[in-house]
Amino acid sequence: MLGLDRVSREYRRGVRALDDVSLHLPPGRFLAVMGRSGSGKSTMLACAAGLDRPTSGTVRVGGTDLSGLKPEALTRLRRDRVGFVSQDLNLLPALTVLENVALPLLLAGAAPGAAPGGAPEERARRALAAVGLPDRADDRPARLSGGQRQRVAVARALVTGAGLLLADEPTGALDPVTAHEVLALLRHTADTEGHAVLMVTHDPAAARWADQTVFLTDGRLTGCLERPGEAEIRRELGRERTPAPVRERGPVL
Numbered sequence: 010m011l012g013l014d015r016v017s018r019e020y021r022r023g024v025r026a027l028d029d030v031s032l033h034l035p036p037g038r039f040l041a042v043m044g045r046s047g048s049g050k051s052t053m054l055a056c057a058a059g060l061d062r063p064t065s066g067t068v069r070v071g072g073t074d075l076s077g078l079k080p081e082a083l084t085r086l087r088r089d090r091v092g093f094v095s096q097d098l099n100l101l102p103a104l105t106v107l108e109n110v111a112l113p114l115l116l117a118g119a120a121p122g123a124a125p126g127g128a129p130e131e132r133a134r135r136a137l138a139a140v141g142l143p144d145r146a147d148d149r150p151a152r153l154s155g156g157q158r159q160r161v162a163v164a165r166a167l168v169t170g171a172g173l174l175l176a177d178e179p180t181g182a183l184d185p186v187t188a189h190e191v192l193a194l195l196r197h198t199a200d201t202e203g204h205a206v207l208m209v210t211h212d213p214a215a216a217r218w219a220d221q222t223v224f225l226t227d228g229r230l231t232g233c234l235e236r237p238g239e240a241e242i243r244r245e246l247g248r249e250r251t252p253a254p255v256r257e258r259g260p261v262l
């Protein structure tokens with residue numbers, strides 16, 4: 010569903026936010042990306058979403074090479090194939106929960122009643138049911154808890170039948186119990202709907218829900234663990250943070 014092949018992104022000459030990163034994310038797989046601040050996680054998400062273009066290398070979504078697409082085709086692919094969930098949810102307060110979920114379909118111009126997959130309202134209701142909130146359709150987002158709002162954001166990301174879900178710190182603002190709900194939902198969408206999920210997180214407890222966790226250091230992939238436990242993740246993160254020996258850093262003044 011998502012393939013990065015030797016992707017690099019240089020913002021300034023000689024400074025690479027992403028450095029020769031390759032990974033392959035098939036349908037139904039849940040991947041967590043970890044790394045300290047500035048290691049390139051957001052840049053990786055932006056390249057995967059087609060919001061940023063790599064300096065070199067190839068990004069493929071559902072087999073389509075993004076570099077070959079004209080802007081309109083890229084916008085269409087992003088809209089139809091990629092769902093995005095961030096910490097700041099961007100739910101519109103004036104719309105009901107159902108209207109928020111249906112919004113990507115309405116913006117894409119889905120005709121009421123005639124669109125493939127059903128009318129926007131019907132598809133939004135199905136997406137809301139899939140995230141466990143079928144009876145909150147008519148509420149405004151402000152009446153929902155943080156976790157429920159995050160689930161609405163997941164429903165909105167998946168309503169187009171995207172297939173690839175990119176999540177940027179989706180549990181960063183949630184308490185552990187609510188975070189658990191949202192992570193269980195991401196796991197469920199991968200297992201039962203076959204969505205490929207790529208989640209950036211700083212939290213080892215969140216990464217534990219993924220099939221695989223990869224670690225970025227200064228733009229490079231420096232580690233990869235299959236279904237790791239929290240302790241293993243912390244060890245890997247600790248290894249990454251171990252400061253270089255003093256003689257390599259120069260004298261401490």
Ligand SMILES: Nc1ncnc2c1ncn2[C@@H]1O[C@H](COP(=O)(O)OP(=O)(O)OP(=O)(O)O)[C@@H](O)[C@H]1O
Nearest residue numbers: 020021025026044045046047048049050051052053
């Ligand atoms: N638009 C930009 N212009 C110049 N440099 C950038 C730009 N965006 C990111 N960078 C640099 O690229 C590197 C990677 O940044 P990125 O935001 O991808 O890291 P991150 O791992 O997501 O960090 P955080 O966890 O703090 O969000 C950093 O050194 C950052 O300063």
